Amino acid sequence: MNTQTAESFVTEDGRTIGGVVMEMKNITLRFGGVVAIKDISFDIREGEIRAIIGPNGAGKSSMLNVISGFYVPQEGEVWFKGGKRPQMKPYQVAQQGIARTFQNIALFDGMSVLDNIMTGRLTKMHTNMFQQALWFGKAEREENQHREQVEKVIDFLEIQNIRKTPVGRLPYGLKKRVELARALAAEPNLLLLDEPMAGMNVEEKEDMSRFILDVNDEFGTTIALIEHDMGVVMDLSDRVVVMDYGKKIGDGTPDEVRNNQAVIDAYLGVAHD
Amino acid sequence: MPDQLLFAMEVTLNGLMAGVLYALVALGFVLIFKASGIFNYAQGVMALFAALTLVGIQDGQVPFSHLINAIFGTDVHHFGWHVPALLAILLTAGVMVLFAWIVERYVLRHLVNQPDIILFMATIGLAYFMEGFGDLMWGADIKKLDVGLPQGINIPIDETTYGWFGYGFFIDNLDITATIVAVILVVALTLFSQYSKQGRALRAVADDHQAALSVGISLRFIWVLVWSIAGFVALVAGIMWGSKSGVQFSLSLIALKALPVLMLGGFTSIPGAIVGGLIIGVGEKLFEFTIGPLVGGATENWFAYVLALLFLVFRPQGLFGEKIIERV
Numbered sequence: 001m002n003t004q005t006a007e008s009f010v011t012e013d014g015r016t017i018g019g020v021v022m023e024m025k026n027i028t029l030r031f032g033g034v035v036a037i038k039d040i041s042f043d044i045r046e047g048e049i050r051a052i053i054g055p056n057g058a059g060k061s062s063m064l065n066v067i068s069g070f071y072v073p074q075e076g077e078v079w080f081k082g083g084k085r086p087q088m089k090p091y092q093v094a095q096q097g098i099a100r101t102f103q104n105i106a107l108f109d110g111m112s113v114l115d116n117i118m119t120g121r122l123t124k125m126h127t128n129m130f131q132q133a134l135w136f137g138k139a140e141r142e143e144n145q146h147r148e149q150v151e152k153v154i155d156f157l158e159i160q161n162i163r164k165t166p167v168g169r170l171p172y173g174l175k176k177r178v179e180l181a182r183a184l185a186a187e188p189n190l191l192l193l194d195e196p197m198a199g200m201n202v203e204e205k206e207d208m209s210r211f212i213l214d215v216n217d218e219f220g221t222t223i224a225l226i227e228h229d230m231g232v233v234m235d236l237s238d239r240v241v242v243m244d245y246g247k248k249i250g251d252g253t254p255d256e257v258r259n260n261q262a263v264i265d266a267y268l269g270v271a272h273d
Numbered sequence: 274m275p276d277q278l279l280f281a282m283e284v285t286l287n288g289l290m291a292g293v294l295y296a297l298v299a300l301g302f303v304l305i306f307k308a309s310g311i312f313n314y315a316q317g318v319m320a321l322f323a324a325l326t327l328v329g330i331q332d333g334q335v336p337f338s339h340l341i342n343a344i345f346g347t348d349v350h351h352f353g354w355h356v357p358a359l360l361a362i363l364l365t366a367g368v369m370v371l372f373a374w375i376v377e378r379y380v381l382r383h384l385v386n387q388p389d390i391i392l393f394m395a396t397i398g399l400a401y402f403m404e405g406f407g408d409l410m411w412g413a414d415i416k417k418l419d420v421g422l423p424q425g426i427n428i429p430i431d432e433t434t435y436g437w438f439g440y441g442f443f444i445d446n447l448d449i450t451a452t453i454v455a456v457i458l459v460v461a462l463t464l465f466s467q468y469s470k471q472g473r474a475l476r477a478v479a480d481d482h483q484a485a486l487s488v489g490i491s492l493r494f495i496w497v498l499v500w501s502i503a504g505f506v507a508l509v510a511g512i513m514w515g516s517k518s519g520v521q522f523s524l525s526l527i528a529l530k531a532l533p534v535l536m537l538g539g540f541t542s543i544p545g546a547i548v549g550g551l552i553i554g555v556g557e558k559l560f561e562f563t564i565g566p567l568v569g570g571a572t573e574n575w576f577a578y579v580l581a582l583l584f585l586v587f588r589p590q591g592l593f594g595e596k597i598i599e600r601v
Contacts, residue, residue, distance in 0.1 A: 068487065094489030106484035108477050119477045123489035125470045139469070182488065 008046075017238065018046030021222055022067070022190060027076035029062055036062040037073065038246040044190065049216050050224045051233045054243035055266065060226045061103055063243070064194050067224065068100045069093035081189075095123045099188035101179045103195045103226075109168035113178050116167050117153060120185030121146040153184045156218075157211060173204040177211070184215060191215070193225035197232060205232060212236060234258065242266070276440070283442045284562045285555055290448030292554020293455045294517070297510040298527055299534040299546040300459070301503045306540045307466075308479045308499040309381075311392045315400035317528020319369070319504060322403050324511030324520045325411045326368050328418050331361040336410045358420040362508070369504030370497075377496045385492075404525060413522065418515035422450050451513045455547065458509060462502070463543050475499060533581035539594025548592060553577045 008018040022044040029037040037059045044050045052060045065071040067078065069090040078085045080096065088096075099120070108116050125142060154160055157177055162170060167178060176196060183191055196212065197205045209232055215221050227233045233240060234254040242250035242263045250256075250263040257263050298320060305313040329336060333352040342348055356364070380395055423446035435441035466472035477485045478495045485492065514524055530553070538549025557576040565572050584591065 070483075070486070089491070090486035091489045091491045094487055100487050102483070102487070106481050106487065108480035108484060110480050111473075111476055115473060115476070119473055119485075119488045119490075122470055122474055143468070143470075186488065 051237035100192035288555035288558030296550025319507035373500030539591025542593035545593030
């Protein structure tokens with residue numbers, strides 16, 4: 001696979017991968033004296049699954065936070081859909097169609113699964129506050145429309161039976177799934193997953209992998225994910241960025257990355273002889 | 274029916290009505306607490322400030338007249354016009370929204386991610402600032418508030434009960450109005466928070482700031498919204514209390530009565546605020562009626578707090594408060 005072409009192409013398994021949708025240009029992020037990300041550039045193509053891997057503390061989550069607007073890099077530019085993105089608040093980034101999940105699950109514990117997923121639709125709702133307050137026809141129609149969409153997501157992720165359960169009562173694996181559902185409900189252009197399989201058992205990991213592949217396959221959603229499990233990453237992703245100590249040390253298809261000496265040394269372990 | 278029982282019934286009814294007024298103040302606390310986890314000490318003062326502003330606008334008072342007169346040696350007090358009640362209420366609501374915006378812009382925005390106790394202290398500061406500011410703006414004298422709400426004894430109830438029992442109940446029209454307004458307010462607020470998109474966003478913000486940001490909710494907008502609604506509730510409470518007992522600075526002390534109400538009802542429940550208010554209202558009136566004479570009266574001053582204390586011991590989350598879910 002040639003990563004330099006701007007044209008779209010079709011992968012071996014029949015998915016269409018389009019042009020570059022997001023491009024990080026020379027991103028540098030510092031916290032005081034600590035350099036979390038050092039001059040990193042990479043791009044994400046439409047319809048692909050892009051993984052960011054690296055040892056602990058490599059700056060992967062920081063990178064995801066830069067994309068979703070939670071961190072503001074000191075240097076560098078973020079290009080989205082062909083234009084340079086001005087500095088944005090996280091909620092504005094979300095309104096642009098970038099949805100995310102968190103490493104340590106950030107759900108609304110007091111609300112039901114259904115309500116949690118409905119919040120994912122907020123950016124798609126257009127009736128104003130007064131229409132909402134009066135609950136006139138339009139607001140009600142809109143609510144029902146969005147409810148339908150949410151039910152589709154619920155069916156898709158097979159969580160019908162916990163629809164009304166307060167999220168705080170769910171076990172860890174299901175919480176992760178609800179968080180994914182909330183992100184999916186936003187029908188994102190770009191879906192960011194921060195360690196979607198962390199802390200899961202083998203069975204849960206298989207489920208989650210299947211969901212990620214299905215989301216990408218059925219909705220053509222572009223996905224950028226961080227994951228520790230190398231087997232999972234290599235199976236899921238089209239291209240991989242490898243980070244170590246805030247620097248990019250590799251970028252390419254899973255096979256290219258697997259055979260990259262710097263990556264092998266830093267991440268997969270270097271043979272000491 | 275024996276006289277004692279009839280008296281007790283009348284006392285209960287009046288207690289219910291008084292409870293509604295407590296509930297109105299408690300409601301403002303609940304709204305802000307639910308949405309931001311802040312216990313807003315300034316809620317009572319907001320009711321006072323809203324009532325002061327309403328009277329000021331209605332009577333065409335010149336704001337800051339004492340200050341202006343002192344500095345420029347002038348002698349202005351009134352614009353010389355009267356604003357109709359409805360328009361004055363709308364203008365005051367506008368002032369409360371502006372106030373909400375100012376609070377967000379100059380206080381809350383700078384205290385993001387601070388511990389709750391810091392925010393609580395900030396609202397204490399806010400309360401004293403507003404009290405002084407209200408004084409400076411509108412003067413400290415007791416004012417009469419009249420927005421045209423019906424007042425005095427309700428004749429039909431008096432006559433009907435006289436027909437039934439041979440004893441007419443004294444129920445104040447103003448209390449009846451307050452009850453109706455409170456019911457409408459609570460139903461509207463509950464529906465809004467449960468079923469509207471802003472309501473859902475509001476609950477989301479209350480639960481987790483980061484997650485709320487990630488689904489595209491602007492925290493600032495929600496805070497301005499919440500403080501505006503709390504300001505509006507304060508205005509309603511201010512109108513009711515002001516009409517009942519005049520607009521005076523002791524009005525801000527009614528906020529203290531809201532505390533036991535909240536402990537009973539739960540800090541996070543809108544219906545809880547209402548039920549808590551009713552229980553306190555009826556409880557203290559009945560207690561005064563039955564036990565009061567035995568202990569020399571004046572039980573209304575402490576009964577609510579003792580009741581709240583008992584609740585703290587046996588049911589700390591209140592009657593309707595959110596159960597503390599903890600997975601171990």
